[in-house]
Amino acid sequence: GLADEEAALAAALDAPIGAPPLAELARGRKSAAISVCDITRPAPNRRVLPPLLARLAQAGIGLEAVTVLIATGLHRPATEEEIREIVGPELYGRLRVVNHHAKVLAEHRYLGESSAGTPVYIDERFMAADLHITLGFIEPHLMLGFSGGRKLIAPGLAAQETIKVLHSPKFMRDARAVEGSVADNPLHRELLEIARMARHDFLVDVALSRDRRIAQVFAGHPEEAHRHGMEFVGRTMLERIPEPVDAVITTAAGY
Secondary structure: OOOOHHHHHHHHHHOOEOOOOHHHHHOOOOOEEEEEEOOOOOOOHHHHHHHHHHHHHHOOOOHHHEEEEEEOOOOOOOOHHHHHHHHOOOOOOOOEEEEOOOOOHHHEEEEEEOOOOOEEEEEHHHHOOOEEEEEEEOOEEOOOEEOOHHHHOOOOOEOHHHHHHHOOHHHHOOOOOOOOOOOOOHHHHHHHHHHHHOOOOEEEEEEEOOOOOEEEEEEEOHHHHHHHHHHHHHHHHOOOOOOOOOOOOOOOOOO
16 A cells, blocks of 8 residues: 555646646536446545545536536445445535436437447436546456446446446457456457547546555546556556466455
């Protein structure tokens, strides 16, 4: 974990990767939507949100103009208790926090089809904002290579009509859709295209230590910053073993 998380977050927001400082990027915009992980992911939203919101305020986007969307995908909505846990008690009640509802098509905006033919529906409340931001964390993912980044838009804020295609054999049975690799990974490529269609403006992703401290911060251009994060996580978390083993003991960790 980092010795000074606050300093690292400030540095990442003020000197981001491949993008202007967040306060500069937000200047002249009237509203912002922030996509965050639900309770099934240990993303440190309550630590990342305060400095991020401070930069938006500097640019003239106050709390009243910010919507935080819980990127549930097809998971159930977050409870009030979980929302308090996700955003932290200091922000709970002062910030508009809403659940994404993948099964309510009317709450989504149709953006057209991807080049692979996926119908793209993204939460209207996210699309209606002037500035589109995601907060996440990066870890190896069983078919997407790595989590974080584009995943906070689709499947996170996508309608079930979109998610069912992304989670179908079309992608899941492709031999290139594997853990720890985005090289020619068709699902990674698909989600990047969908995120571009939804105008993904800015990203803040972190890598976590085994005790859930922030080990590194990656902020800025959604694809460049996320690529830096994937490289870091791949280098520090993935191990190669010389030969197959007889048995593996694993845990999903979780909340």
